[in-house]
Amino acid sequence: MKEVYPTLLLCVHGFFTNLRPSEPFLTAYLMGPDKNLTETQVVNEIYPVWTYSYLALLLPVFLATDFLRYKPVLILQASSLVATYVLLLWCRGVLAMQLLEFFFGVATASEVAYYSYIYSVVDPARYRRVTGYCRSVTLFGAAAGCLLGQLLLSVAAVRLRHLVAVTLAAAAVAFVPPWFLPMPRGSLLFHESPGEEEAGPRSGEALLESAEGKALPNTQNASVASRPSEAGSRRGGFAGVSRLLLADLLLCYRCRPLLAWSLWWALATCGYFQVVNYAQALWENVRPSRDYQIYNGYVETASTLLGALAALLVGYLPVRWALWGELALCVLSLLMAASVFLMDTVRNIWLCYGSYVVFRATYMLLITVATFQIAASLSVRRYALVFGVNTFVALLLQSVLTLAVVDSAVLGLDVFAQFFVYGGYFAAISLVFLAAGLCKLASGRRCGRDVPADGPADAESLRENQTVGLH
Secondary structure, X not given: OOOHHHHHHHHHHHHHHHOOXXXXXXXXXXXXXXXOOOHHHHHHHHHHHHHHHHHHHHHHHHHHHHHOOXXXXXXXXXXXXXXXXXXXXXXXXXXXXXXXXXXXXHHHHOHHHHHHXXXXXXXXXXXXXXXXHHHHHHHHHHHHHHHHHHHHHHOOOOOHHHHHXXXXXXXXXXXXXXXXXXXXXXXXXXXXXXXXOOOOOOHHHHHHHHHHOOOOOOOOOOOOOOOHHHHHHHHHHHHHHHHHHHHHHHHHOOOHHHHHHHHHHHHHHHHHHHHHHHHHHHHHHHOOOOOOXXXXXXXXXXXXXHHHHHHHHHHHOOOOHHHHHHXXXXXXXXXXXXXXXXXXXXXXXXXXXXXXXXXHHHHHHHHHHHHHHHHOOOOHHHHHXXXXXXXXXXXXXXXXXXXXXXXXXXXXXXXXXXXXXXXXHHHHHHHHHHHHHXXXXXXXXXXXXXXXXXXXXXXXXXXHHOOOOOO
């Protein structure tokens, strides 16, 4: 019962945090009569603020989460969401909406606390189970919110403003549970509990969960205990923790296969964020909500559920990722590029919707493979660090792409031109991994340290045979 209480509170918080009926219709709401903003203001001036805010806040919030022991940052996340939807409901103008995007960036960056907190209060033997609970309830909350919004709009004929009010009410409910969570005695980086051993996921792992929305693989078989010197370094404050994280980072990226999967991770996640963030603006141009019934909620619900199903199917695919990984990344990245080009060139809303679902499901499948391939041969602390850095690099690339393509201060392209750029971006990713895959097959040589393991057992075999490894 000691562990059930915080798990239940955290699940309630996660469900209502992600229950956002207004989310699939945000662009239509901002460009509609309630806010009366132009497409240029929404796409080129307001939306980029979230990207810049998320990038700027990610690292500070990551460190503050561990230093403050999670609970205060969970409260900050809930408060930021309430502020976001208060502004969305009652304020008007470009400046107010930019401030809204900043608060949403705070809330997004603070999601790290949600996925970190539970590991500080439950027994390591239950890490996998509670991870499943917390991740599943957020996916269910997101899908339920999209479906609820569509039903209220299509069946009950409510106004978009009322969907924002429902979302604000859900955010207000999510604000309550964090206050009743017990304060952890320790944390994973700065505050070590008596007798603590490194057996579970660290804060960096949560960056993956918050950014990609993916369930993590079973890590207990792939984890190894930290060295005594590592545990001692954690008590050295920010300087000691920074030195330790930097040394681990340099050690990890010496592995070429890990570097290859991390490269795809960062590149693809950058493009994925851009497509998902601006898809509604594209749909609004293809089928304006002022003139037609829109079905964005159904599409978001379907893509979320199919993406989760694709992630689950990874474990059943008979693919030797260690050998064919680069070519698989090439082919599926090309499929993502084709989906984006189809959304951009064929001005049919149903083909746009279908292409979007294929795009998201493909990304969910590949990011799950990348997660496992990276995690299989790394200790828990190091794969958590690598996941966090990969996400940070993705956000950095996204900020550069947003500044160059979207921001009105530079090119400020219209949404169709943007999606043409994103399609070309994924095609370029496909070409990079085509070249890598062909070079790998042509060489005809594979050594243990150049090929990532396809599972925990393979990872253990590699560790036993390597003279210089990641541990």
